[in-house]
Structures are given as C-alpha cells and as structure tokens.
Amino acid sequence: MSTLVLAEHDNAELKDATLAAVTAAGQLGGDVHVLVAGAGCGAVAEAAAKVAGVAKVLVADDAAYGAALPENVAPLVAGLMGGYDAFVAPATSRGKNIAPRVAAALDVAQISEILSVEGPDTFTRPIYAGNAIATVKSSDTKKVITVRGTAFAKAATSGGSAAVEAVAAAGASDKASFVGAELTKSARPELTAAKIIVSGGRALGSSEKFHEYIDPLADKLGAAVGASRAAVDAGYAPNDYQVGQTGKIVAPELYVAVGISGAIQHLAGMKDSKIIVAINKDEEAPIFQVADVGLVGDLFTVVPELAGKL
Amino acid sequence: MKVLVPVKRVVDYNVKVRVKSDQTGVELANIKMSMNPFDEIAVEEAIRLKEKGVATEVVVVSIGVQQCTETLRTALAMGADRGILVQTDVTTESLAVAKVLARIAEEEQPGLIILGKQAIDDDANQTGQMLAGLLGWAQGTFASKVDPQGDTVAVTREIDGGLETVALKLPAIVTTDLRLNEPRYASLPNIMKAKSKPIANKTPADYGVDMTPRLTTVKVTEPAKRQAGIKVKSVDELVAKLKEMGAVA
Numbered sequence: 001m002s003t004l005v006l007a008e009h010d011n012a013e014l015k016d017a018t019l020a021a022v023t024a025a026g027q028l029g030g031d032v033h034v035l036v037a038g039a040g041c042g043a044v045a046e047a048a049a050k051v052a053g054v055a056k057v058l059v060a061d062d063a064a065y066g067a068a069l070p071e072n073v074a075p076l077v078a079g080l081m082g083g084y085d086a087f088v089a090p091a092t093s094r095g096k097n098i099a100p101r102v103a104a105a106l107d108v109a110q111i112s113e114i115l116s117v118e119g120p121d122t123f124t125r126p127i128y129a130g131n132a133i134a135t136v137k138s139s140d141t142k143k144v145i146t147v148r149g150t151a152f153a154k155a156a157t158s159g160g161s162a163a164v165e166a167v168a169a170a171g172a173s174d175k176a177s178f179v180g181a182e183l184t185k186s187a188r189p190e191l192t193a194a195k196i197i198v199s200g201g202r203a204l205g206s207s208e209k210f211h212e213y214i215d216p217l218a219d220k221l222g223a224a225v226g227a228s229r230a231a232v233d234a235g236y237a238p239n240d241y242q243v244g245q246t247g248k249i250v251a252p253e254l255y256v257a258v259g260i261s262g263a264i265q266h267l268a269g270m271k272d273s274k275i276i277v278a279i280n281k282d283e284e285a286p287i288f289q290v291a292d293v294g295l296v297g298d299l300f301t302v303v304p305e306l307a308g309k310l
Numbered sequence: 311m312k313v314l315v316p317v318k319r320v321v322d323y324n325v326k327v328r329v330k331s332d333q334t335g336v337e338l339a340n341i342k343m344s345m346n347p348f349d350e351i352a353v354e355e356a357i358r359l360k361e362k363g364v365a366t367e368v369v370v371v372s373i374g375v376q377q378c379t380e381t382l383r384t385a386l387a388m389g390a391d392r393g394i395l396v397q398t399d400v401t402t403e404s405l406a407v408a409k410v411l412a413r414i415a416e417e418e419q420p421g422l423i424i425l426g427k428q429a430i431d432d433d434a435n436q437t438g439q440m441l442a443g444l445l446g447w448a449q450g451t452f453a454s455k456v457d458p459q460g461d462t463v464a465v466t467r468e469i470d471g472g473l474e475t476v477a478l479k480l481p482a483i484v485t486t487d488l489r490l491n492e493p494r495y496a497s498l499p500n501i502m503k504a505k506s507k508p509i510a511n512k513t514p515a516d517y518g519v520d521m522t523p524r525l526t527t528v529k530v531t532e533p534a535k536r537q538a539g540i541k542v543k544s545v546d547e548l549v550a551k552l553k554e555m556g557a558v559a
Contacts, residue, residue, distance in 0.1 A: 067474075067476075069476070070439065070442075070449060070451075071442075071448055071449070074443060092470050093452060093467075093468070093469040093470045094469070094470070096435050096439075096451070097439065097449070097451050097452075098439075099439075100404070100435070100436035100437075100438075100439035100440045100443070101439045101440065101442060101443035101449070102443075103405065103436070103440060103443075104405065104408060104439070104440035104441075104443035104444050105443055107405070108405070108524065109403055109404070109405050109523075109524035109525050110404065110405075110434070110436050110440075111525065112433065112434050112435055112436060113433070122528065125433075126433060126533070127336075127431065127432055127433055127530070128321070128327045128336060128430070128431060128433070129430065129433065130533055131326070131327050131336075131533065132327060132329050132336050132530050132531070132532065132533070133530070133531050133532070133533050134527055134529075134530050135527070135528040135529045135530075135531070136525045136526065136527055136528065137525065137526045137528050138524060138525055139524050139525070139526065140524050173448070174479070175446075175447065175448040175478065175479045175482075176448035176449070176476055176477070176478050176479070177476065177477045178474070178475075178476055179464065179474075179475040179476060179477050180474065180475050181469075181472060181473065181474035181475070182472050182473045182474075183471045183472035183473075184471060184472045190471070192470070221558065229488075233488075233489075238472075239454070239468055239489055240468070240469075240470070240471055240472050240473075245433075246487075246488055248470070253557065254552075254557045254558070264326065271533075271536055275552075275555055275557045276536075276539075277548070277552070277557075283541075288538060288541070289536075289538050290536045290538065291538065291539055292539035292540075292555070293539055293540060293541075293542055293548060293551050293552065293555075294538075294539065294540070294541040294542070295541070295542050295543075295544075295545070295547075295548050296541065302545055305545040306545050306548065306549065309545055309546065309549050310549060310552075310558055
C-alpha cells in the first residue's frame with residue numbers, strides 16, 4: 001500500500017492544506033509520497049521532504065505546471081499512479097479542479113472531502129451541505145480522495161527527511177493556458193489557516209461599514225476576516241471572504257460572527273470552530289444555537305467597544 | 311455553436327433534510343425536488359449566450375428517474391431548446407454520469423458544455439472535471455465569468471485567495487460558481503411553450519454505459535450536534551468569558 005499526495009503550493013511555499021492531506025494519507029496505511037508539480041518549486045520540495053511521515057518527494061519542475069492547469073497536472077498524476085494504490089489531494093480549489101480528472105483517467109470513483117478514514121476503503125464525508133454524514137465504501141482498486149483540511153490534524157513540518165526525486169514532465173496541453181490571477185492582497189492571515197476569524201454578515205449594511213467595524217476588531221485580535229454569503233452577495237465583502245458550504249470551510253480556535261443570522265449554509269462552513277462567539281441584535285437568530293458565547297446587541301455599538309476592551 | 315447543459319434533480323435547497331432513522335439515507339418521501347441551483351446558473355448562462363448570438367442551440371440533459379422530465383421542462387421554460395432524458399433508477403455517481411455525457415457530447419458535438427460545479431445533494435464536485443478528462447477537453451471550473459471569443463473562451467475562476475483567468479480552446483467544459491449570473495424565472499407563456507418542446511427519451515444502455523455504483527453507502531448519520539452555550543449581557547462579560555476560556559490573552 002502506498003499513497004501519492006498532491007502538494008498544495010504557490011511555487012514558493014508549501015501550503016498547510018498539504019499537511020492535513022499527508023495525515024489522512026498516513027491513515028490509509030503504507031508509504032506516503034508527495035508530488036510537487038510546479039515551476040521553480042525547489043524550495044517547496046525541500047519543505048515537503050521535512051514533513052513528518054513523508055517517505056519520498058517527487059518533483060515535476062516544469063513550466064507546464066507553473067499555474068497547476070489540470071489539463072497538464074492530471075495526466076502527470078495519472079501516469080505516476082501505476083506505482084500507487086491511492087491518490088490524495090487537499091480539497092482546495094486546486095485539488096478539486098485536478099483530482100476528478102485523475103479519477104476519470106484511472107476509471108475510478110472519487111471520494112470527495114473526506115472527514116475521516118474508517119478503513120483502507122471506507123471513509124466518512126459530508127453530504128447535503130454537512131447536514132448528513134455518509135460513510136462510504138469504495139470498490140475501486142485504486143482510490144482517488146480529496147481531504148477536508150479542517151477534519152485532519154496537520155502533519156509536523158519538521159522531523160521528516162524524505163528523499164527528493166525528480167520526475168519527468170508529461171508534456172503540456174495546447175488546449176488551456178493561464179492568463180492571469182487577481183489575488184486578494186492582505187496583511188492578515190489566510191482564512192483557512194487563521195487561528196482567529198472575525199466574520200461579518202448582512203447586518204453591516206454596506207461595504208464601508210463592513211470595513212469600518214470588522215477590520216479594527218480583526219486587527220486587534222490578529223484575525224482573518226470572513227463574511228457570510230449574504231454579505232458577499234450584497235457586495236459588502238469580496239467573494240473569497242465567504243465562509244460556508246459553497247465558500248471556505250474553516251475551523252479556527254475562535255470564530256466571531258458579527259451580524260450573521262446563521263443560515264444552514266454558513267453554519268456548515270464554521271461549526272467545527274473551537275469557540276464560537278455570536279453578536280447579533282436578534283436573539284432568535286440561529287447562530288446562537290451553535291455559539292458558545294452569545295451577546296444580543298447592536299453590533300455598531302458592541303463591536304467598537306469590544307475592540308477597545310480587548 | 312451548440313451548448314449542452316446537464317441538469318440534476320435534487321432536494322430543493324430550502325428543504326432542511328432529515329436523516330432516516332434506519333441510517334440508510336435522508337428522507338426523500340414527499341419532499342420538494344428542484345433543479346440543482348448551480349445547474350440553473352448553467353442553464354441561464356447558456357441562454358444568455360444564445361441571446362447574445364454566440365450560441366445557436368441550447369440542449370439540456372438530465373440523467374436519473376422519470377421525474378427528471380420536470381427538471382428538463384423547467385430548463386426548457388427558461389429558454390433551452392430541447393431536452394434529453396437518460397432514464398435510470400440507479401443511484402447516479404459522477405463517473406457514470408460523466409461517461410453518459412461524454413457519449414452525448416460525441417453525438418451532439420457541442421462547442422461548450424456548461425455544468426453546475428456541484429450538486430447540493432451529494433456535494434461531489436466531480437462531474438465537469440471528469441467529463442473534461444474523458445473527452446480530453448480543457449476545463450474552466452468554478453466560473454464567475456465566461457467570455458467566448460472566436461474559437462476560445464476566457465473563463466474567470468473563483469479560487470482560494472481570489473480570481474484567476476484561463477483561456478480555453480473550444481470545445482471546452484465550464485462549471486458554474488454562484489456569482490456567474492442570477493437565473494431568471496420562467497414566465498407563464500414560456501412555461502406553456504416549454505410543454506411542446508421536444509424531449510428525447512434514452513437509457514444508459516443506449517450509450518453503452520454501466521451505471522453500477524462504485525461506492526456503497528454503509529450508513530448515513532446526523533452530524534455531531536453542537537451545544538448552545540451561554541448568553542452574556544455586556545461587552546465586559548464577553549471579554550471576561552473569553553479570557554476565562556483562554557480564547558484571548
């Protein structure tokens with residue numbers, strides 16, 4: 001039994017999502033190898049080699065993999081799978097883009113966003129936006145799996161001393177090309193990696209108020225900023241702020257929900273947070289049913305006061 | 311250019327699903343079923359391409375039980391031209407669905423296939439990518455903007471950390487994210503008109519696809535319930551509580 005894990009990275013840094021995937025892969029039993037496909041990604045491969053539990057790092061360093069186009073990465077992975085029993089990718093936008101294409105090439109079903117490994121072929125995963133948890137058993141000889149990062153502990157980033165081996169590039173498709181990216185620049189921590197998150201909802205009322213009230217509290221706490229889908233749809237916050245079933249799934253140590261009513265789809269994205277604080281003027285808001293500490297009050301007076309007293 | 315749009319019949323997104331007491335699945339008896347919301351966005355995008363003169367015909371496909379005809383009629387009422395029902399009572403897994411769609415794509419030769427990024431029942435998020443892989447086409451998943459230009463399409467994708475744009479040679483696969491568009495409601499005259507639009511009835515066997523699921527559902531359970539905590543009356547109490555819990559220094 002051996003498993004190939006797709007590394008999540010930006011050609012410079014290995015991302016934390018990889019570490020949860022390594023843990024999940026380890027639970028399948030057998031050797032865990034990590035594939036770093038990128039362009040100029042040597043530093044990422046070195047970081048991956050130090051991750052505890054990784055036996056070998058494969059590096060495909062080629063211009064074709066710079067933007068992680070699935071048309072190029074999936075054939076590379078499929079070509080390597082002869083030597084592996086399972087392929088594990090983080091359930092990031094990149095992992096979700098690539099893994100099913102690998103599964104199709106191998107003619108196997110994919111098991112998406114697993115929450116736990118119950119056995120070498122049995123896994124739990126959320127369905128209906130996390131309102132039910134299915135235990136599924138795969139009959140395929142090779143497994144293709146994506147891993148929900150918040151459901152697994154992160155493997156340690158030191159202690160490993162894996163061999164790094166270069167693998168040949170598998171060619172570049174002429175059907176797709178990368179044009180450009182607009183990444184949200186922020187001095188704050190990344191939403192999915194943050195220990196503390198302050199999220200704002202539709203009650204903020206405008207983009208200006210969203211920043212005026214949420215940002216100082218987040219700055220005070222050293223927190224990432226999130227938003228409900230309602231706030232994003234209303235244009236108060238950019239779409240990559242969205243926490244929820246169709247946005248980011250987060251599980252920080254502390255989640256502060258400000259002016260968020262707690263729609264099912266939002267709760268699905270944050271209910272695994274360790275401590276949830278809710279501030280809402282409607283005492284009947286569903287968010288209070290999951291909050292550890294709730295404060296019924298007007299956010300426009302409560303939030304600045306809280307920022308001042310922390 | 312012909313545009314193909316697969317649509318799935320799922321539990322309506324407003325329904326709070328309940329797990330069956332025997333843990334075999336969720337309660338589906340007497341539950342409102344609707345078109346998967348991401349698929350509605352896909353239908354809308356295809357119709358807009360037709361209205362712009364980019365698409366010549368919008369063909370919708372649904373794979374599943376007989377009642378999927380209703381889902382197809384909804385898409386036809388929105389403005390799609392014709393439907394294909396591939397009838398099966400077997401649980402539809404993404405891989406088998408992608409295989410049927412690949413055969414339909416070979417027959418219909420669309421320039422673009424637009425799918426929802428995921429269905430809100432099994433939350434798999436696989437079919438579009440698998441279909442692209444099977445056909446050897448380029449894919450633009452989680453699209454928030456679709457801009458066909460000649461023999462290519464520029465797709466702006468919602469990714470972790472922001473947006474990225476890819477250029478894909480046609481024919482290509484696009485999967486929709488929430489902010490691509492806001493689907494229209496079908497007007498009454500269009501609902502009436504949709505009743506006379508053609509729907510072809512097929513089976514997976516017509517396409518030579520074995521629908522046998524690869525995954526067995528062992529059980530379906532309720533997620534762990536989170537206990538509601540306490541309510542505090544003031545910011546001072548909140549700060550004290552957070553310090554006591556060790557949540558803040």
